[in-house]
Amino acid sequence: MVVNYSVTLIMLSLLILSSQHLISCQPPEAFITNSSTSWINSRAHSYVVNSTDGATLTPILSREGNETLLVCGFLCDYNGTACVFGVLISPNTFDSYLSFPRLVWSANRNNPVRANATLQLRQDGGLFLIDLDGTLIWSTSTSGKVVAGFNLTVMGNLVLFDKSNDIIWQSFDHPTDTLVPGQLMVPGQKLISRISATDWNEGMFTLDFKSSGLSAYIESNPHQLYVSRLGVEKPFQFPGLSFSLKDYDSRGMLTISIAFLNARFMRLGVDGHLRVYHWRGSWSEEADLFTYYIDECGYPTVCGTYSVCGNGQCSCPQTAVDQTNFLQQINYRHPNQGCVLVTPITCEHSQYHILIELKDIAYIPLYLQYGTNKTDLENCKRSCLSNCSCKAAQFQFSGPNNTMGDCALLNDVFSFTNNDGASDKTTLFIKVQNSSNLQASPPLISTEKKSKRVPTIVGSTIGASFGLLFIVLTGFAYIFRGRKGLDEGEEEFLDQIPGMPTRFSYEELTVMTENFSEKLGEGGFGSVFEGTMSDGTKIAVKHLQGVGNVKKSFLAEVAAIGSIQHVNLVKLVGFCAEKSHRLLVYEYMANGSLDRWIFHGTWENSLTWDVRKKIISDVAKGLAYLHEDCNNKIIHLDIKPQNILLDHDLNAKVSDFGLSKLVGKDESKIVTAMRGTPGYLAPEWLNEVITEKVDVYSFGVVILEIICGRKNLDRHQDEDDMHLLSLFMIKAVETQLLEMVDKNSEDMQLHRKEAVEMMKIAAWCLQSDYIKRPSMSLVVKVFQGLVTAETDLDYSFTFPTMTRRVPGTNQERESVVGISLPLPSLLSGPR
Structure with missing residues (x-):
């Protein structure tokens, strides 16, 4: 293998030099003149950069080179509902106009923000991307470091620096799907393709760099490689571009060694190809790098599936x-x-x-x-x-x-x-x-018996058939008339919901789920199955079963989340309302539901204090959005660990809106029959007059379960310790809350004092008088350190009781609903 040391050293030197000449947050040649440390994704200051799809850019910083123009800012889709903060590269036309830009890095590709989101530069923390509703979407994770400013270098590297011009954080350390000239790729870094040219979310293909070389694979279980150890086996060069792997200071280092300011970039495409693009009046493919290692048939999705x-x-x-x-x-x-x-x-x-x-x-x-x-x-x-x-x-x-x-x-x-x-x-x-083989064979009848019974059978069959036919036709007419009215009403309801998700046919979902063969779990309204869309995106399909309750659950869920999107709410991808079929299609959540992680032995140790704290914060943000930021207030009514799902990175999202209630903005209370899961029901349910504070109460129960690592009713405990909320009251009076922190987690034991402070927030949410409970937006502000939590708390919690008849007698007795055993749920796998 030929090692180009000189080129690599030159590239390293250029990287160091470009990083040392740092400037303040205001560049000399910026699209906007703003010396503040906060930038709003304002559509009033944006302009269209792609006439094909109507994408718009709100610029923040720019950097001009000989052949390239680089800019960082907010890139949004045509209606401003999906925006990323990123860096774009464009050919330099020397007129300060960004033409034909290409996104080469983004901070929040999987969690887009909306119009009027804010980017903040804080001296004691770095960069923070905050959505319109106040949700923290992304940060540089540099809290505690003194930041003097940030700069966009001539190579397109977004850099945070301190007063000594030392780099604190840089975007080159966090590549997405693209490398630019001079950018080094070191072991441990990955390129992950997009879903499509217009969808920036992570797709199916990954280019993984390890000390043994580069490997390209498609996301599956297990990963399926189609290129392995690239750069070790066959380094190659062609005019203007070298692409090689070398040892440098005991670590591998990958670089595209091309002219320093040429308008080029390398991208892992949505089809798994690794291509270099060069500006020649348009962005043209200069090289397909994997071509030197595999032919066209070597790509996993070149012909789709089973082809x-x-x-x-x-x-x-x-x-x-x-x-x-x-x-x-x-x-x-x-x-x-x-x-x-x-x-x-x-x-x-x-x-x-x-x-x-x-x-x-x-x-x-x-x-x-x-x-x-x-x-x-x-x-x-x-x-x-x-x-x-x-x-x-x-x-x-x-x-x-x-x-x-x-x-x-x-x-x-x-x-x-x-x-x-x-x-x-x-x-x-x-x-x-x-x-x-699925067709059942008809029963056989002997010829002799058959001939003797023919007259009798024929006569009785004809008479019975006419009677049966009349009954069947009458029944069908009644059912058809009722079903027609139901479907027409349902269709009218669905058509009136703004921003409806994709409508799938039952046949399409049957193909996507391979005839519903991979069951992820089942609950009260049906089963959930794993599926894969034609572009390779995994989905979870809930197949609702039943009649009356199914219609209510289906309509409630589509109405609740059909037109809303939030990073902490499970996304409804689509639905099916075809004849008697009612199905809901969600994004796939790789790590299943929260109960799987906090209630079941071997999973407990996987959740550290930091992860549990983040899960609690994620759920709070999702509920705050439902209660205050939607067009209609949405009360979930069934918050519990089984309805909190975790994605690949253990980000928490609220799911299952089948029992939810939509409330007008001007309505403070609603009257409804008791619904939800025993063990998580607030005491005011007995009056059937409720507010969004019932979700706050359920959230308090969930906090305790997460911190203590156990169910609110655990029959494996001693009788005195069986009910979590009762035990919580006792330990609070005895000032022994430290004893309740999850004993099965060593990390939790190291953070017992912090965990107890979180338990006090749970107590605030569990106040018997719902007026004394905080709003979910106030809880979020507590987690963000903007306000302090209430300390004057009443630990004499009350639980809703309901009268139930004792089987076999005429007597009635009260049972405690608030701390009774939750309804069983098997929905703990990925979904």
Whole structure:
């Protein structure tokens, strides 16, 4: 391998020099003149930078070079509902006008803000991005450091510096999907593609840099590599650009070594390609870097799912058995969209699963992680058939005349490739549903008995049939008339909701969930299934079941969150209202529900004090938004750990709005029947006159459960300690709250005093008189350190009781609803 030390040293020197000539927050050539330390994402000061999609830019800092113009600011979609704070690169036209810009870095790609969001520069903390509702979306995490200002260097590096011009924080340490000339990529950093050209959220492809080299993979379980150890095996160069890996001060370092100020950048694309773009009157592709390592068929999604790539063409593999074809093209005009199973596989009929053998076809990832070593072909097949999650299996023989080999079970299937003439002999099997076996055979009747009974059977059958037909037709007419009125009313209601999410057909959701085969959990109104959209985005699909309650739950949930978006609310991607089918489609939450982490043994130790504190803060922000920032006040009515979901980074989001209530802004109280989960119900429920403070009470219970690491009713405890709120009252009077902090977590024990302060906020939320409870926005301000919490608290909590008849008697007795066992929920997996 040839190492270009001189070029790398030059690039390092240029990086150091550009970082030393730092200026104050006001650059000499800025689009706006503002010396304050707060910038508002104002549409009045923005201008359109992309006429195709109407994207607008509100600039903050700019830097001009020979061929490039760099600017940092707010980039928004056409209506200002999704904005990111980032850095853009543009060709320099020497007229201070940003033309054809490209986003090369963003702070909040997964958590967009809205118009009128604010970027703050604080001397004691760095940069803070705050949404319109006061929610902290992003920060440089430099609290406690004295910040003199920030600057945009000529290479596009956003830098925080102190009074000595030393770098405190820089955007180059946190790449997104793009590298610019002179930017170094060091071990531990990643590039993650976007979902699409207009959707900045993290997509499916990742370029991971480790000391052993670069690896590119697609997000799946497990990760599926399609490029491995790049830069170690095949370094390459071409005019104007070198791309290599070298050892430098005991660490690897990747750099694009090109002319210093040329208008170029390198990006990991939405299709997994790593391309370099150069300005030549337009942004043109200069190089496709992975081309030197893999061909076009080496990319996992080049032909979609279940499709074969070969000779520049995409086609469905031949899977016909006994004149039954198991795969079909999704779109015959666009074969690169892939294929789909004619009959989706389902675990409920796993006895009818079969494997279709594909000769001379291999799975596209070049570096499969084989789960079983030194097994035979038949055992590999049996392993896939016995594992419902397995969708395909690839067997790689150890040698040309060997019957043993390695077996890889695939839970996610993308594209295939022709394997003619390959040195490694492989056999690929696709799991399919043999639908012909699902048809039940009619019962057999002997010929002799059948002939004797024909006259009797015919006469009675005709008479009975007319009577039955009349009853059935009458019933259908009644049901159809009622159903028609229901659907028309529901359709009218849905059409009146502004900003409705995507409406899916039942057939589309059946394909996305592979016939609802992967169940994530189930609750009172139905089951939740894992699914994948055509662009690879994972989703969770709630299939509602029932009649009256289902309609209410469905309409309530669509009305509540169909048109709102907040970083701490689970996003409703879409819905289905087709005939009797009612389904809700949500964003996928990889770490499941909160109860999984605080109630179940091995998960407890994973949550540190900082993580628990952030989860509590996230939930508070989500509820504050529902109560105060929506067009209509939304009272959730069912706050509990099972309805708090965690994403890949353990960010908390409130979910399940099936019981929620929409309230007008001018309404202070509402009257409604008791709803929610026992154990989290506020005492005022007995009067059926409630406010949003019932959510505050439930939130207080959840805080205690998080801090104590146990349920509010735990029958495994001693009788005196069984009820958490009763124990809380006793320990508060005895000033022994330290004893309640989760004993199963070593980290929590190190932060017991801080945890007790959080428990006092819970007590504030649990006040029996709802007027004395804080609003959720006030709780958020306490967490942000803007106000102090109330200290004059009453620990004599009351719980709602309701009269229940004793089975088998005429007697009635009171049962405590507020601390009774919560309704069971299995929704603790990813969803």
